[in-house]
Amino acid sequence: MVNRKKAGFLYNMNYSLTYKFDKYIVSISEDVIDILHTFCQDSNEKLEAGGILIGYFTEYHIFITKVSTPNCYDKRTRYSFVRDKGAAQAIVDYEFLNNSGSMIYLGEWHTHPEDFPTPSFQDKKMIKEHFSKSKLNEPFILLLIQGIKDIYLGVYSIDGLYKAQKV
Numbered sequence: 001m002v003n004r005k006k007a008g009f010l011y012n013m014n015y016s017l018t019y020k021f022d023k024y025i026v027s028i029s030e031d032v033i034d035i036l037h038t039f040c041q042d043s044n045e046k047l048e049a050g051g052i053l054i055g056y057f058t059e060y061h062i063f064i065t066k067v068s069t070p071n072c073y074d075k076r077t078r079y080s081f082v083r084d085k086g087a088a089q090a091i092v093d094y095e096f097l098n099n100s101g102s103m104i105y106l107g108e109w110h111t112h113p114e115d116f117p118t119p120s121f122q123d124k125k126m127i128k129e130h131f132s133k134s135k136l137n138e139p140f141i142l143l144l145i146q147g148i149k150d151i152y153l154g155v156y157s158i159d160g161l162y163k164a165q166k167v
Contacts (some may be wrong), residue, residue: 013065019153019164026062026142026153026164035067036146041078041113050074050081050110052088053142054095056102064142066095067109080122081110105134107142107156117147119154119161127156 015027039049051068068091070076073084095103108130110123119127127143134141140157153164 013063015063017151018167020167021155021162021164023060024062024155025060025167026064028064028144028151028153032064032067035069036109036111036144036151039069039111040146040148041111042148044078044113046111046113047076047078048081048111048113049076050083050108052083052091053106053109053144054092054103055106056099056104057138062106062142064106064144066103078113083108104137107144109144109146111146114147115149117145117150117152119143119145119152124161127154127161131156 014030016030016033017028019026019028040046041048049070051070053064054066054068055062055064057063068083068088070081071084071087073087075082092105108127111117112120123143123145127141131141140155143152143154143156143161145152145154154161155164156162
């Protein structure tokens, strides 16, 4: 459980998954994990889903506290997801402004209909494009893929995409 001060109030958030890359620790809240699980593609009828990752940093600790969910402007099929950039930007702007600049865009998430997901060629191309075209607070961007049995968390920087390790 992590205590965090927000707008003069102290609130608690539980984190259920932790990853490590380089000198950074990434913690994903239980609320985020619960949302991701609702979109798990564990049957043939379920379409790929996705959105953006939102959270905050301390010196070397990244906290993923919120995710956006698919909306009517996104394009979804069984094997692809393309999110609407305008809707995503509105969410990022809202979170940033309503949290005194502490909540920021951290990266992208989507689902795969496989037990243990790995990034596809299209995923790598997409995250590279977001890295090069986005105004980022840090020298990297996160890529989270929710599979049926596991989550892949990758970190894209100028050196390419690397898998973060579960702690």
